[in-house]
Amino acid sequence: MSGADTFPKLLLENAARIGDRPACREKDLGIWQTWSWSQVADEIRALACGLAAMGFQRGDKLIIVGDNRPRLYWAMTAAQAVGGVPVPVYQDSVAKEMTFVVDHAEARFALVEDQEQVDKILEIRETVPRLEQIVYSDPRGLRNYGQEFLHSFEAVQEKGREYDRANPDFYEASVADGKGADISVMLYTSGTTGNPKGVVLTHDNVMRTARNNQEMEGLNADDEILAYLPMAWVGDHIFSFGQNYTAGFCVNCPESAATVMQDLRDIGPTYFFAPPRIFENILTSVMVRMEDAAPIKRRLFHYFMDLARRVGTRILDGKPVSAKERLLYALGNVLVYGPLKNTLGFSRIRLAYTAGEAIGPDIFDFFRALGINLKQLYGMTEASVFITVQPDGQVDTETVGVPAPQVEVKIADNGEVLFRGPGTFREYFKNAEATTETKDAEGWVHTGDAGLFNEAGHLKIIDRAKDVGKLVDGTLVAPKYIENKLKFFPNIKEAVAFGHGRDYVAAFINIDLVAMGNWAERHNIAYASYQELAAHPDVLDIARQHVEQVNRDLAQDPNLGGSQIKRFLVLHKELDADDGELTRTRKVRRNFIAERYAELIEALYSGQDECHVETEVTFEDGRKGVIAADLKIVGAETFPVAAELKKAS
Amino acid sequence: MLYREAGQFKTSYDTDQSIFPIRQDRWVIALYMAVAIFAVPLMINDYWANAVLLPLLIYAMAALGLNILVGYCGQISLGTGGFMAVGAFASFKLTTAFPELNLIIVLLLSGCITAAVGVLFGLPSLRIKGFYLAVATLASQFFLVWLFNKVEWFYNYNATGQITMPPRDVFGFQITGPEAKPAITYLFALGFIMIFGLIAKNIVRGRIGRMWMAIRDMDIAAELIGVRPLMAKMSAFAVSSFYIGVAGGLYFTVWLGAAEVTEAFDINQSFLVLFMVIVGGLGSILGSFLGAAFLVLMPILLKNFMVDWLGVAAVTAKHVEITLMGVLIIFFLIVEPHGFARLWQILKEKLRLWPFPY
């Protein structure tokens, strides 16, 4: 393996080793403009020297704002090459957020994509006097911006080439000066509360995690990846920058945010990452489009998709499958799976990751059934992404896999997941207090997530650590975990589980008006409002079945088996951000709800099987009103927990 | 359904503008070519060569030419028969005047001569449009046939007024005359079609092709962009006539071997080729081939069906055949005015989107 310990050095290596292989592409002017490694090396050299010529010092920060563009990726390495630190910023962040980052990072230089970003910078410039020079990549519309501190990318590179001619050994020297322990990038994570924190990652962090994962998954220079997620997000930094360099594969930048899907189809990446919601959207669009297909096609599609759901994942995991079904699957591959993957651009995928939140089993299975090797991983910025990864053939929706190579993971007494490894961040920039809070003396990092290992040694994330509670008998209760399980049923829109300090777990449920509405129509059940439907006995029954299904699942898990739902009720109104019950990002605000519906909770834990409630609500038009209801409280069957069974036998 | 386009991205305009940008298409074409070049000659016999394959190829060539004029440049012409006659007689005169001249050269020269004639008769297109022009081109049809019939020099003063192709060989292979092997003549014709099919494609996808289409779609706007109608139309007539001339040459030299102008090149030839172009698809190279195939095969099938199967008297069968041809043509114009090419296009789109409807 290569001896380079910084990305600029690695760049030179790649240029020498695989100089004529494509390093990055961008869909521009109708075709995929391609740059080989040696071309990239020259571009970066010119840019780096240009920055230096403009007075960019070692340790200086370079703010980078814009969509995924080769030039912006080059800017990162260029900054590193002259001992600086790239600070990518979310391109959609408003002036205020940007002000904080620019100011906090003490940046003197910014390299941005286009007029839009330039305008944003100019807007905040007064408030961040430290910012001196701005470089823009796309000159469109910037002709009449006379400011002397604005420079076009080309101009800087031109300066750079002159400077390089003037001091021929400057570049090599300054690259050589770089150490693996140097800071390679600063990524600002938007914490739920308070200001963003600047996560400081060193070359070692990024490079070693990137390499470890690359070796684990066997990524190589022939792979193709589409860079479409924000450059400021650690995932993109590892996949589209770090591994781009370590594995030497080609990074492809879409023409524009609007054309991502088309470009995805063009490129047909072999290595792909997307958060669950994207997979969900794709699945939905597939289903919607298939609805308009001719009946024969539709039947064909559904027949083979069912088959795939039965055997597809098994074949993928190399589990035994009957010859007949293999044959049918092969046929389906010709008729449905192949074409489908083709139109989605997934034909060539060898490795696909998803992470960030729990993914619905049916979504996850859909793609795996098609033969796409989709896996979950668990990671965070502070770890340079990889904490745990699912190894091939050991994939399921429940877990997030085993610790990544060279990463140690342990569960604290309070159930919190701790890790330490090569990717562990150095510190939060200018925030020692937060650093010590998160990272203890031995280098263990507190993830803030509660989790546990199953018997197979796979980590299972159950909830935010602070939300995990205990029943009076000490059994672990992970409300979010339970709620997610409930929400995976299409019929259930929201759920809120309680149990901390109680004798058993109880839950509020919101039915999904669309899904249940359809069901009601099919069984011609008339209803005038959400409230009326929600109160319907059959609906309650369905809800109960779902709850009991969840209980069954829970029973499988020795640790969480105790937290089965004994009693629940279906709320008389939909939880609503306007009423402050949800955050704007539709996360339940459990404490607020707990206060607001105190009497309902009491009812759940007192024996009564009905409860009257009056709630003030805010309508779309802002008027306030009160709705009253008598809610049935339903009891659900619970099941013996697996482990206990073992004990018994 | 069979397409796998994901990952077939284009990194240069060159590849982006290639004739078959999609790999699967390239495979299919390659397959067809292989069959046409290697498989067919093995199983070919006189009947297949003379009744099916040669006419198919030669008419495809003519249709290609006419399509350039009508489909791409929008100038209707009913003079095809006449121009084919020019090609035929030109090759006759050349090959009899210079017996040692290579047949390929002869045919190409005949094409050039026809091109010149075509330009001459194309001149009216500068002043008149649409059906006026169509009718005007009939003049060339009648005049040329009359000329070759009247002026004995054209058929070397022989008594019959017929022209007969003497045996000629190319690179040692006999191409014309009764002893010519069907496989050889077939390959000879095939070679011409493949090369000139490619050439036609290259012309129409480049500057000149766009020039023609501009004139076709909106001549005024075209002129205001700097397209010179004279150049555009004349070049279209020239190229088109060249193709038709070569087709006429092949028609006489390798297929018929002997021809009598008034019946071999009468106005029905003009219509037949025009039908091929329309049924195949205006403004489509592929269409020219499909159209030719259809109108060559259909009568044969009809005839075989009626005479051999139903045992209808040949003469009646002839009438029925004419009628049915008429019916079929009308039917086609009604169901798909844009011809086979469009049908193929639609099918292809469906295959590419499969399993999705859109």
Place this chain on the structure above:
Amino acid sequence: MSDSLLYFIEVTIGGLLAGVMYSLVALGFVLIFKASGIFNFAQGVMALFAALTLVGLMEKLGVPAWVAIIMTVGVMILLAWLIERMVLQHLVNQDPIILFMATIGLAYVLEGIGDLMWGSDVKVLNVGLPDGAVDWLYDFNIYVTKLELVAAATAALLVAVLAIFFQKTRIGRALRAVADDHQAALSVGISLRTIWVIVWSVSGIVALVAGIMWGSSSGVQFSLSLIALKALPVLILGGFTSIPGAILGGLIIGVGEKWAEIYLGEYIGYAIENWFAYVLALAFLLIRPQGLFGEKIIERV
């Protein structure tokens, strides 16, 4: 009078008479083109078809000529209706060239059916038109057959009738309206389809007349369908939409053709009439692109 002059007169008259026939066929074209913008290539074959039907009826059924004629008229109207029904209505708003090709297809069909029904051998058509030279002209050594005269007279009559039909009758005006724009026609209160049936019937009848005339003189056979081709130059000359143009053009072509045959023939070889007409028309067109009666076109963008 010198013989040459007499000869010239005879030739001219002959030309005029032939010209009238051309006008007759051209008229058929114009009618349809005016009303539906269709260049009906089947016009000639329609003449053949009509003649064949007529002969057929007379031979097979042995009915008197006038009955047969009336029946044939019926057939032609039926035909027009069928054509509208089975072809035209499916091709509304298609490119002109498509419709043109359709009419060629139609020509094939008619030819085929005609032959199938009545056989393709040459038939004599005698509807009792007089024959032989016109005596009093013959006294001036000018040879003109009665048939030609009758033909001319009938043609002239037909033209007159049509003219009146177009000028005076409501339908006629509707037809003219259609030529200008279809909306207008509808506003007159006649559906386009009816109008099309009518024009096709009318031109069918015109074709019948033409068929009778040519048939009586030179027998009913396939070549009869080629008279259509002879009428085309007339169209270029007179314009596709002008009735007077068709008439005058016909005469010019007829005369010019005969003159050319007689006076140029010996220099450039005979049997030139089937292309000379075109050359004549073209030459004329190059001088005056808008044709005989068309007014100058101002192109707009």
Place this chain on the structure above:
Amino acid sequence: MTQIERVIGDTLLKVENISLGFGGVQALSNISFDIKEHEIRAIIGPNGAGKTSMLNVINGFYHPQEGAITFKGEVRRTMRPHEAAKQGIARTFQNVALFKGMSTLDNIMTGRNLRMSRNIFWQMLYLGPARREEMEHRHRVEEIIDFLEIQAIRRVPVGKLPYGLQKRVELARALAMEPELLLLDEPMAGMNVEEKEDMCRFILDVNEQFGTTIALIEHDMGVVMDISDRVVVLDYGRKLADGTPDEVRGNQDVIDAYLGVPHDEGEA
């Protein structure tokens, strides 16, 4: 693409005493005005004022009976349209005149026609020079496509496009000629507000980025007054007024003949 600082230069095109008539109708009588380099010049007037005829005269489509046109110092009365094109006059049309059967890309490529020279024999082979030329021009065309933001419809047959986009493609086609004088005949006719705003932006960008001189006919007074440097007003083939938007606004004849009539778009 080359950038040119936008400074109104000296006269590019001079129209002197142009008179044009068809038979009886007098479309233009004795019109004179000039267009300066890099300026945006509006020609306005009620329907039938002879605006389009004026453009047709300028790019040689109509031949005036009297008068002279001086373009780049060269005096002429009549010329063929393609000659005008050769001299660097491009044009869009009141009701779109695109090549319906061709894709957006091909339509714009046609605009390069004058700048492509490879003969048919190279094209037959589609090799060497012809191919290289094709690629060069494709590149220029792609830049225009990028500039007018029509990447998404590159391969779409223009017949299938919505009206607003067709107008844009037509502009692209005209730009592909890299003209010195660009004649726009009601570039915003029948567009909705957003489309109009886009088109305005594009026209200004073109004028700025390429320094192209633009003469446009437009009904929307608001637009005209916003984007044009000078305005000439025609009415019944005569010239009513000529000057900056404000001068024209003030002119009494104009107010009577044109602005007096309340205009739907108003002076927004």
